[in-house]
Amino acid sequence: MHRIEVSLKPEWPDPKGNSICRDIQDLGITSVSEVRVIDVFWLEGQLSDSEVLTISGELLSDKIIQTFKYDANCPQAEADGFSAIEVTYNAGVTDPVQETILKAISDLGIKGVTAAKTAKRYLLKGEISADELDTIGSKLLINPIVQHVVKSGSNPFPPNPKYTFKLRKIDLLAEKLKDNMASLGKEFSLSHQELSAIYEHYLKLGRAPTDAELETLAQTWSEHCCHKTFKAMLDYDGQIINNLLKQTIAKATAELNKPWCLSVFVDNSGVIEFDDKWGVCFKAETHNHPSAVEPYGGAATGIGGVIRDILGTGLAAKPIANTDVFCFGQPDLPENELPPGVLHPRRVFKGVRSGVADYGNRMGIPTVNGAVLFDERYTANPLVYCGTIGLIPKKYALPGKQSAGDLVVLIGGRTGRDGIHGVTFASGELNDRSTELSFTAVQIGNPIVEKRMLDTLLAARDRELFVRITDCGGGGLSSAIGEMAESTGVKVYLDKVPLKYSGLTYSEIWISESQERMLLAVKKEKLSEIMALFESEGVEASVIGEFSNDRHLKLFYEDNPVADLQMDFLHNGRPQLELTATRHKHRHPEADFDCPEDLETELKNILSHWNVCSREWIIRQYDHEVQGGSVLKPMAGAENDGPGDAAVIRPVLGSKKAVVISNGINPSYADVDAYNMAASAIDEALRQIIAVGGNLDRVALLDNFSWGNASRPESLGDLVRACQACHDLSLVFETPFISGKDSLNNEFRYNDKLITIPHTLLISAIGVMEDGEKAVSMDFKKAGNLIYLVGKTAEELGGSHYFKNHSFIGNRAPAVNAERAKENMQALSSATAKGLVAACHDLSEGGLGVAAAEMAFSGKLGANIRLADVPLSEKIEREDYILFSESNSRFLAEVSPEHKAEFEKLMQAGDFGLIGEVTAEPRLKISGLGGREIIINTPVSELKEAWQRPMRW
Incomplete structure (x- = not known):
């Protein structure tokens, strides 16, 4: 094993270190005067000294600004007055740089390296106490969900445990006892009502379910995947509403029946017509709970997931632009006011920002539109909305169809233990133990893997090498395959799934939410051609199953049957929630102050408000020029630093036609009236489109609801009111909704206290503009x-x-x-x-x-x-x-x-x-x-x- 350390030459400033130094001072620790950051690389394999020297000097370091040491010269000796903290990823967590390093070493013609791992070594100058060093590590440098401090002499490549197959069955007859039902429901995140329905189903079958079957039902029936609150039977002050989504938002779209809406509410994103040849699609997702406990990884996989939503639309669309909207606690919140188990808003802010920016920038997708809001109620439960716009040939805009005998092909990243129970984690409320209980619920993404997969998939689409595609998102293979095969049936061989490391059980393989994975339905006669294409571009692809015609989901591990679920029960067997909603009028003290004489100061105070001030620091860290289609950029004006209203891009270079992208979000209005909050968000998104020169002729909307516990009648009543506003304004403006997503239970509980986010609705809008040259700043x-x-x-x-x-x-x-x-x-x-x-x-x-x-x-x-x-x-x-x-x-x-x-x-x-x-x-x-x-x-x-x-x- 070889260790290589790469650092900036002493005469060069360290921008990463300087940023960390400022963050340390924000913690109130003033004794640290300088921070230097060293990149550490471990390589496993048989390498000669000359090969290590080549790798260090030609690949891992920049000769002009960096220096390196390796093996006997490591770790680098610290100068007097410096303390050191070395941080690396936990075992089993994706190291995004690892695969790139291995590929680059292979390209150098060096074949002896079998594994790679990275770390960061932080050198801190100053008289720092042990307590201060611990605070710096825990508050800034280490997130225990994905990282740990490297101890001297520890093995960076610990062996992974092996897995010996053992089928687990859940005897529901024994578990029917009241006390055991509660524990079973907690283990699988199923309600008592849902467990009762499952019990009756298996009673008729005359057998016990396996753990994989219960896991599949739990993922598919989770709030995150099936939106059961929106689909509930509601009693709203005596008015019965059967399926809130269908009776409001989707109903407005159906009533408008716009011919330019090519695909709505049936796929991974909505698609509208751009011109005679092309369609544009749009999807926005939330990644709130993962970002609360691991901001960088949670946000990065949020943007990576919505990019895959676009890639999984129709028969694959090309992502052409990203959007992001973030809601955080106040950045200047005193440390002593943080609830237990909660990361500071500034750390969450910086981690989320860098996670989204790093992923999108490395994918070569411009980030063109967004917003950032602050409210103390987001402190423990930040909101992270990530959106992607795609371009797709109209002939490929509708979802494909597979037939019995078609093969299930899994492509992209390997499967690990990361992301297990992610959707059930996202469906519940957070608490002061969420950080320690969510170790497997957060993923670390690898955008380079996804970029290769994206480019190769588009080539495969154009050669018509697959008949259907979807992404592996929430619920992993269980949701993706379960949804794709609903109308046919499928057999899946879980031991054929490529793994990041050994030791995963069949259930873990099935529900893992590891990133950068897509599923294809491929005709047998096309298999050799598509596999050769993927191999030529370094994209891993595996046949893991075959579609059937019996409408059963059948899973096998080493030829052992581990699950057999009827598709009808999986998708239609969930009992409908019955909920009560009531209208609640919010009353607050009336404003009681006279008109100030000094209105200049009042104006400056609003301009300096966290929700109004410049976002330039954020915007400059995103690439909004890549792909060359930008017409109006996020910032405008004589010095290119003014706040633009909406983004205008040309999806098809050479064409004058453009798309306009905007958003509206006004959670503070919900403290007064949820209907007006939702209406204001729609109005804001539309007026931004008008402000840059667009029109209402072809504008579509997306809704993303983030709410607290909607089972409370007053909270659910506000949700009903917001949905009614969406329906009403959609009809008047003639702007159909084409896609949406909800995130409920955004609450944090500790010491009998409950912090609930403000009712938050993000409205995203996309419009077609006949001539982008007429855009106005x-x-x-x-x-x-x-x-x-x-x-x-x-x-x-x-x-x-x-x-x-x-x-x-x-x-x-x-x-x-x-x-x-x-x-x-x-x-x-x-x-x-x-x-x-x-x-x-x-x-x-x-x-x-x-x-x-x-x-x-x-x-x-x-x-x-x-x-x-x-x-x-x-x-x-x-x-x-x-x-x-x-x-x-x-x-x-x-x-x-x-x-x-x-x-x-x-x-x-x-x-x-x-x-x-x-x-x-x-x-x-x-x-x-x-x-x-x-x-x-x-x-x-x-x-x-x-x-x-x-x-x-």
Whole structure:
């Protein structure tokens, strides 16, 4: 075995070390003045000194900036004043670099290496106590779910245990006793009602189930996989709702019946028509609970999983763009206020950000749109939404079909113990022991494996070498094969599944959620050709079964039968939940403060709010240029650092047609009214599309609900209200839903306390734009241009950032007049299409004040704004309310004076007002009501500084 250490030369700065040093100081430990990071590599095999030297110098290090030591010279001696912590992955956890190293060594012509492993060695300079060193390790450097500290002399390649087959049967007749039923339900994450249905089924069969059968039922019937709350029979204050999803969101899509919707709610993502040849698909997923306990791995596998959803749509789509939306606790939360067993929000934030960025960047997929929100209620239960857009030939847009005799082919990554019980872990609430109890529920992804698989699959699709495809996500093989084979039946040979290491039982192989795996149905006559293609590109592929025609799921291990489930019982035998929901009106103290005299400070305070301030630190770490299709990027303006509204990309290079991607999310409004929260999220997503030059002609929506315990009547009642809003606004705007996902039980329990996240609905929107060259950015363009406010302002500050800064919630959240909003949006999009709008920005967090400031400092220009000319839907006497109201369906539009008459003519059927002008002097001047003097007169540089300062990390 050989050990190699690679470090930066002493004269070079260490950016990773400097970042960790700042994080250590954030913990209140000021004695650490410097951190250096050393990469450690272990290689197992017979290697000569010259081969180790070649690997170290030619492969693992950069001669210009790095130096290396190996074998006898390792570990590197620490200089005086340095302490060391060395961290590596736990046994059985995917080491993403391992396979790349082995492949690269082989490419060098060196054949003696049989295994590789990596570690990080951290050198910390300063007088550090043992307690401080332990705090630094546990709070920043080590997550015990996937990592451990390397002890001197330990074997980095411990032997894996062998597995000897033994069939386990569960005698339900004996387990029928009340006490044992509870323990059985806990072991397999099945409710008493579900276990009773299983008991009756096996009683009729006259036999006991195997553990693999119960595991399959538990995965398939989990909240994560089958959305049983949404499919429940609800009593909503006397109104019976049978299947909330079908009666609201899916119902609206069916009623609209848009011919350009190619595939909705039947596949891994929804597909709409892009042009005569192509379709575009979109899916957004949550990966909340895994990201709470292992932020980097949880988030990375979240984005990796949704990329596979796109790859598993129809007969395989090409991923062309990613989106991400994150919800965290406050980054400046004091350490002593953390609940037990919870990672600090800043650590979660940085881990999630890097996990998503690393995976997407390495896959060569641009990240083009997203959002980040903060609320103390997300501290113990962060939300991680990952989305992917794909491009697919229309002829391949619908799911394929397999026949009896077709082969089950598993491709991509190997199967390990990581991710076992991931969907049942994701379906329950978190608590202060979740970290120690979830060791197998989190995966570490390998994007290079997925990238090779992606490229090869698209080549196989174009050669029509498979007839059906799906991804291995939640539930692993059990869900993927169980769903794919529902209409036919299947035989699966679990000992044929390639493993990362030995020792896995047949049940573990079956339910493992190891990443980077896809399933194909392949005709026997195509097998040799597709296997040769995969082999040529280094993609592992194995035949693990065959589809049948008996509608049974049959599993074997070394020719021993280990499961035989009827497909009808697996997919239709789950008892329907019966739940009670009630409408609950949220009441809060009314806002009780006078209009402040210093509105300039109020504006700066909102610009500096965690939910409003610049996200540049995050955005710069994502690649949004790769694939060359970006038209409007995440940031805009004279210095490319202003907050863009929506992304515009060209899926087909050479075509003028583009797609617009946006999102809306307003969880604070749910504290007042869940219906208005959902309506506001839809309105926000749509107005962002309009703001960049899109229109409503072909726009589709995605819903992602994250809720607490929806079995509580008030919480479930709010969920019903939110779904009703989705139905109502979808019909008015004529924007069908094409896909969605829900994540329930986002709660954290400790010491008899319960922290529940705010009701959170992410609405993602995708629209087709005929000419991407007509896209409009949000920054002011030219002094002397006119500033119009489109839409009307109301005294709607419930859940607003202005009220939040004054420690109030309020009782009137922004509502949506969908009919009027649609008229305004259509009129504005017509004006933009004619080239009459130089810049446009939607009004959202912080209202008019924030939108005007952002447009001004992004364009390095100023603006004169008159509050007296703002169009109102009701009388408002307070200037601060007009300035900071977050009423929906509003825009600021910049128009050249020469286009004034034509613009106003096009807008005459809508609501608009000429409220100001763009100025050359870079100051934001706002005059008050009734001709009152200037109430804000501020250099835009100061506003920009207030906006950029909080997250300048």
